[in-house]
Amino acid sequence: MTQIPPVLVTGMFWLALLVALVGAAWWVLRAGARGGALESDRADLQVYQDQIAEVDRDLVQGRISEEAAQAGKLEIGRRLVQARDRILGEGPRLGKLAMTGVAAVIALGAGGLYLIYGSPQKTDQPFVQREAELLSRPPETLSEDEIMLLLQEQAKKAPQDPMPHALMAQVLGSAGRDQDALRAFQAAMRRDPKNADLVAETGAVLMRLNDGVVGVDAKAAFDAALQLKPNSVSARFYLGLADWQAGKKAEALAAWRTAYLANAKDAQGQVQLVARVAEILSQLDRGPGEDGGGPMAAIANAGPDAQKAFIETMIAKRVDRLAENPTDPSLRLSAARVLLMTGKLNEARDVLLVGQKQQTSDPLLSAVYGLALESAPAPPEAGASSPAAMPKR
Numbered sequence: 100m101t102q103i104p105p106v107l108v109t110g111m112f113w114l115a116l117l118v119a120l121v122g123a124a125w126w127v128l129r130a131g132a133r134g135g136a137l138e139s140d141r142a143d144l145q146v147y148q149d150q151i152a153e154v155d156r157d158l159v160q161g162r163i164s165e166e167a168a169q170a171g172k173l174e175i176g177r178r179l180v181q182a183r184d185r186i187l188g189e190g191p192r193l194g195k196l197a198m199t200g201v202a203a204v205i206a207l208g209a210g211g212l213y214l215i216y217g218s219p220q221k222t223d224q225p226f227v228q229r230e231a232e233l234l235s236r237p238p239e240t241l242s243e244d245e246i247m248l249l250l251q252e253q254a255k256k257a258p259q260d261p262m263p264h265a266l267m268a269q270v271l272g273s274a275g276r277d278q279d280a281l282r283a284f285q286a287a288m289r290r291d292p293k294n295a296d297l298v299a300e301t302g303a304v305l306m307r308l309n310d311g312v313v314g315v316d317a318k319a320a321f322d323a324a325l326q327l328k329p330n331s332v333s334a335r336f337y338l339g340l341a342d343w344q345a346g347k348k349a350e351a352l353a354a355w356r357t358a359y360l361a362n363a364k365d366a367q368g369q370v371q372l373v374a375r376v377a378e379i380l381s382q383l384d385r386g387p388g389e390d391g392g393g394p395m396a397a398i399a400n401a402g403p404d405a406q407k408a409f410i411e412t413m414i415a416k417r418v419d420r421l422a423e424n425p426t427d428p429s430l431r432l433s434a435a436r437v438l439l440m441t442g443k444l445n446e447a448r449d450v451l452l453v454g455q456k457q458q459t460s461d462p463l464l465s466a467v468y469g470l471a472l473e474s475a476p477a478p479p480e481a482g483a484s485s486p487a488a489m490p491k492r
Contacts, residue, residue, distance in 0.1 A: 246270055261287035265297060268304070277307050295328030303337060313341035330361040332368040336375050343379060348429075356463040373466045380467065381432035413437045421450075426457055428464050432471060444478040451475065 241249075247270060254263040268283035284301040291297060302320030306313050313321075318341060324334035335358035343351035355376050362368040401409070417434035424430055431454040438447035455468035 243270060243274055259290055261290035261294065261297065264290065265300075268300070272304060272307070277304050280304050281308070293327055295324040295331045296333060298327065299324035299331050299333035299337065303333065306337065306340075312344060313337060330358070330365075332358060332362055332365070332372050335361075336372055340379065352428075352463070356461065359463040359466070369466070370470075373463070373470050376463065377432065377467045377470050380429045381436045381471070382429075410437065410441055414441070425453075428454060428458070428467070432467070435471065435475070439475060444476055448472065448475055448478065 247267060250263045250267045250270070254260070254267075257263065264283050264287035268280045268287065271277075271283055272280035281301065281304045284297060284304060288294065288297050288301065298320055302313075302317040302324065305317040305320060309317065317337070321334040321338050321341075324331045325338075328334070335354060339351040339354035339358070342348075342354060355372065359369055359372055362372070414434070414437050417430060417437055421427070421430045421434050431450055435447040435450040435454075438444075438450065451468055451472050455465060455472065458464035458468060
């Protein structure tokens with residue numbers, strides 16, 4: 100028996116599919132043409148109904164007799180029934196034989212392609228083998244998709260466990276997919292609705308979706324988290340951030356200080372809070388009294404000379420303002436950050452050390468300065484060159 104070449108089989112399948120598509124297009128066009136007639140019938144229905152109403156009005160006003168009204172309504176009713184029958188009984192229909200033929204062609208063609216190009220003789224490859232391979236690798240070598248795959252499998256194994264969904268939310272949030280992260284956090288909260296950390300982190304996602312501003316929805320989430328856990332680090336930080344964004348700097352620092360002291364037994368929570376506060380206080384383009392608009396972003400594509408002049412201006416501006424307000428932690432931390440940008444490590448460390456001495460009685464700010472000093476690069480040895488480092492925003 101002569102075997103049909105695979106190319107010919109494939110060509111036959113696509114030809115059959117093309118015929119089916121042409122038939123479907125013809126049916127749609129026919130339906131459109133018939134749709135116009137149906138619209139006409141529907142208009143007739145309204146006309147007949149209006150005529151019946153008009154006969155009733157004429158009868159009430161004495162213009163026609165009872166017998167004439169009855170005869171007129173019977174004739175109009177007959178036409179009304181005919182129009183309704185056309186609408187209900189007619190319309191575009193595709194014969195059962197044609198529909199069966201189209202389905203058979205597509206199914207047989209797909210099956211033929213699978214037999215030619217597929218591998219029906221191969222056994223299934225269970226995910227457990229793939230999972231074991233992924234788990235055997237160092238975490239830092241896993242891609243975002245691979246991490247999500249593992250977490251999704253874990254969620255299937257433990258459908259009532261909120262942790263896989265919370266971790267998926269963190270992965271999605273770090274990738275900038277905040278809408279997906281929000282849905283993942285909501286899935287986690289459905290499994291553990293009284294988890295204050297989940298509620299607070301959901302509020303953080305809502306804040307990011309609102310261009311980084313703590314809006315009504317986010318604040319409601321933080322308040323709800325505090326109802327569940329009065330000392331929630333995340334909730335108290337973000338509520339303090341709302342005050343900071345509103346220009347209430349003293350209130351924000353007070354809120355963060357209270358949260359720091361309230362979590363004295365939670366060292367990890369304190370470190371987390373200090374790192375977040377240090378990042379906010381040291382922002383270069385939106386410190387106290389600074390104009391918004393992101394000057395760092397505006398200068399990013401400028402030439403080396405323009406960047407150098409811009410940085411020197413930033414340094415001079417902050418140094419002058421720091422001399423006027425030497426106890427302002429935001430000015431001091433942002434000044435140190437600008438100095439680090441130009442590789443002036445000794446000057447940056449001096450600025451931070453002065454601030455740390457000023458705030459020895461403030462446990463939060465003392466810890467913030469301590470973290471900044473630990474994070475600052477060590478000054479190079481004599482004779483060694485030090486490249487300028489651009490700090491993270």
